[in-house]
Amino acid sequence: MFEARHTMDAPTTTSAGNDGGSWFTTPHSQPPVQPSAEPPVVPPAAWQEAPQGGRPAPAEPRERIRPTEEPTRLQEGTQAPYSGPGQRVPPQRSAQAASPDAVRIRGTMAEIGPIADKVTSYFYALLFVRHPELRSLFPAAMDTQRDRLLKALLTAAEHIDNTPVLVEYLRNLGRGHRKYGTHAGHYPAVGECLIGALSKYASAVWDPETEAAWVRAYTTMSQVMIDAAAVDELRAPAWWHAEVVAHDLRTADVAILTVRPDQPYPFLAGQYTSLETPWWPRVWRHYSFASAPRSDGLLTFHVKAVPAGWVSNALVHRARPGDVIRLGPPGGSMTVDHTRNNGLLCLGGGTGIAPIKALVEDLAERGSRRPVEVFYGARTDHDLYDIDTLLRLQQSHPWLAVRAVVDQQAHLQLPDAIRAYGPWIEYDAYLSGPPGMIRNGIHALRDVGIPAHRIRHDSVEELVVAGD
Numbered sequence: 001m002f003e004a005r006h007t008m009d010a011p012t013t014t015s016a017g018n019d020g021g022s023w024f025t026t027p028h029s030q031p032p033v034q035p036s037a038e039p040p041v042v043p044p045a046a047w048q049e050a051p052q053g054g055r056p057a058p059a060e061p062r063e064r065i066r067p068t069e070e071p072t073r074l075q076e077g078t079q080a081p082y083s084g085p086g087q088r089v090p091p092q093r094s095a096q097a098a099s100p101d102a103v104r105i106r107g108t109m110a111e112i113g114p115i116a117d118k119v120t121s122y123f124y125a126l127l128f129v130r131h132p133e134l135r136s137l138f139p140a141a142m143d144t145q146r147d148r149l150l151k152a153l154l155t156a157a158e159h160i161d162n163t164p165v166l167v168e169y170l171r172n173l174g175r176g177h178r179k180y181g182t183h184a185g186h187y188p189a190v191g192e193c194l195i196g197a198l199s200k201y202a203s204a205v206w207d208p209e210t211e212a213a214w215v216r217a218y219t220t221m222s223q224v225m226i227d228a229a230a231v232d233e234l235r236a237p238a239w240w241h242a243e244v245v246a247h248d249l250r251t252a253d254v255a256i257l258t259v260r261p262d263q264p265y266p267f268l269a270g271q272y273t274s275l276e277t278p279w280w281p282r283v284w285r286h287y288s289f290a291s292a293p294r295s296d297g298l299l300t301f302h303v304k305a306v307p308a309g310w311v312s313n314a315l316v317h318r319a320r321p322g323d324v325i326r327l328g329p330p331g332g333s334m335t336v337d338h339t340r341n342n343g344l345l346c347l348g349g350g351t352g353i354a355p356i357k358a359l360v361e362d363l364a365e366r367g368s369r370r371p372v373e374v375f376y377g378a379r380t381d382h383d384l385y386d387i388d389t390l391l392r393l394q395q396s397h398p399w400l401a402v403r404a405v406v407d408q409q410a411h412l413q414l415p416d417a418i419r420a421y422g423p424w425i426e427y428d429a430y431l432s433g434p435p436g437m438i439r440n441g442i443h444a445l446r447d448v449g450i451p452a453h454r455i456r457h458d459s460v461e462e463l464v465v466a467g468d
Helices: 100-130 132-137 143-158 163-180 186-201 208-233 310-318 350-365 387-396 414-420 435-447
Strands: 240-249 254-261 272-276 284-288 299-304 324-327 343-349 372-378 400-406 427-432 455-457
Touching (some): 100 132, 100 143, 100 208, 132 186, 163 272, 254 310, 272 310, 284 310, 284 350, 299 310, 299 350, 343 350, 343 414, 343 435, 350 387, 350 427, 372 387, 372 414, 387 400, 400 414, 414 435, 427 435
Parallel strands (some): 343 372, 343 427, 372 400
Antiparallel strands (some): 240 254, 240 324, 254 299, 272 284, 272 324
């Protein structure tokens, strides 16, 4: 049930020639954990080979593996090389050669890449025919849902040998799946249908060893998601209801929404959440928080209506005070490390300025004196819809500098503007905005000497479809 931050993006397909029995034993749904515990993780290198004559099974966990780097996340939906949700860019590569399972899994993904639409269509057809009870967990229209499955698989396959990144990705997915009503018993059905679709369309590279690799990988990865969901269930609801208390239409297609959750909603400045409207049930889209946590508990979001965007158009043009939406759990770690004294270089394009503003507010509330440079990019002056708020913050805090970068003729790119200033060697960088801006920004920041581990952004992969 890979979602890549959207609806339950479940990989699903039964193996060709399978008699309908499950290839995957049903995972345990309630691991004995304490509310503060993290589920144990099975490192990919420990995934054991299938016994002769039997189906593969994940090895017992040897130890708890924690991410070596705290991942980060991008704002409204993007595509770049598969840096998984919350991943700093570029992902750290292991010096070791890829494992045999990783080679087979990536080979499968390369084979189906040119026909991804057929694979995903077949996958969902198998899922809904064999398991019609799961159809209600998905949105009525499946157009964008199909794309999310493959993107999630690509992300997992790309990081199959990078345990910290993969585990953090899967845990986030497992927690996020709760809001769709997903439970442990759904994962075996998804795995069957995934294997069925892959075996049919990757026949040129499919053999018993490849199938065994996929079964091992999926069984282990699904257990990580199940365990993460079980831990999360002990400490947080699957979703929150939130009433719209203010709706400020800043431009013809940008609105600032303020909502009041029905119960406390803990989050950090720089994070994001998923929103579902009453007009499009089971369709969730991700938006960053546009303010630091407030004493009154209110949450603010910046939403830009995009063409054919169901959720964004509903929030901008239809939502009014009194309407009730649903919130998923907070996610992402594009947050400030308050133990450091480095300056912050922040690039926000369009509504990507929302989490940047939240970071500035967070620093201001903590009495920080760290220098903060904000570059606010827009196509026209009219698109600088929240510049007045940032300028007021600048007047109140001498450590803050705000610069508008207006790309009137579409010639000046926001990342390029930073080269005219600096130096930035002593700064940590934060990026949020359209996918192209993020990709270009990463290259520009590296060019001016900021190392990769000090560049934070929301997951590029997830931004591809999160913006509607």
